[in-house]
Amino acid sequence: GNSVTQMEGPVTLSEEAFLTINCTYTATGYPSLFWYVQYPGEGLQLLLKATKADDKGSNKGFEATYRKETTSFHLEKGSVQVSDSAVYFCALFGNEKLTFGTGTRLTIIP
Amino acid sequence: DAGVTQSPTHLIKTRGQQVTLRCSPKSGHDTVSWYQQALGQGPQFIFQYYEEEERQRGNFPDRFSGHQFPNYSSELNVNALLLGDSALYLCASLQNPYNEQFFGPGTRLTVL
Numbered sequence: 001g002n003s004v005t006q007m008e009g010p011v012t013l014s015e016e017a018f019l020t021i022n023c024t025y026t027a028t029g030y031p032s033l034f035w036y037v038q039y040p041g042e043g044l045q046l047l048l049k050a051t052k053a054d055d056k057g058s059n060k061g062f063e064a065t066y067r068k069e070t071t072s073f074h075l076e077k078g079s080v081q082v083s084d085s086a087v088y089f090c091a092l093f094g095n096e097k098l099t100f101g102t103g104t105r106l107t108i109i110p
Numbered sequence: 111d112a113g114v115t116q117s118p119t120h121l122i123k124t125r126g127q128q129v130t131l132r133c134s135p136k137s138g139h140d141t142v143s144w145y146q147q148a149l150g151q152g153p154q155f156i157f158q159y160y161e162e163e164e165r166q167r168g169n170f171p172d173r174f175s176g177h178q179f180p181n182y183s184s185e186l187n188v189n190a191l192l193l194g195d196s197a198l199y200l201c202a203s204l205q206n207p208y209n210e211q212f213f214g215p216g217t218r219l220t221v222l
Contacts, residue, residue: 044200046212091152
């Protein structure tokens with residue numbers, strides 16, 4: 001079946017640091033890939049997506065590239081802010097459902 | 111344009127009781143999926159409803175059941191509650207044939 005493996009957290013960075021959260025997947029066919037963000041006490045918000053190989057999703061300074069050859073979709077941001085503190089989930093859409101990773105808690109220190 | 115809404119926000123039940131959670135999809139969306147998110151974990155797919163029928167189901171027991179109404183809103187029912195059912199229950203909607211799902215704020219269920 002489909003599965004998503006995420007970099008384990010928690011991750012703590014200083015403001016303006018560079019961020020990478022690793023995500024790899026196992027799936028049949030060509031799934032769409034997503035990053036969702038969850039702020040404390042809230043539901044999930046779509047951060048970015050990519051629907052085919054070599055697509056780059058981007059939003060709010062975050063980027064991720066769909067790499068079919070390495071089955072990866074790593075999340076990056078060049079300069080993080082305190083407001084980026086949240087839990088980040090990598091997910092794939094296949095067989096009519098989303099399969100999520102376990103999430104990575106990110107804390108940014110001023 | 112209202113997004114996905116869920117009710118109630120919080121719920122406390124005791125073991126053995128039954129619970130019903132409700133979800134209204136985003137305007138224009140015809141498909142609703144339910145997910146269970148245990149503390150510190152990623153959401154797990156429960157089932158999906160389309161055209162008032164269960165179209166896909168995850169690895170959850172029959173105690174979990176659902177319904178979709180003609181206006182596309184949906185209910186999740188859980189019978190014979192167990193302590194392990196304590197979680198955040200998320201509803202997501204989408205419009206076929208697209209796969210981008212929009213999530214509601216969730217219902218926090220606590221089973222004592």
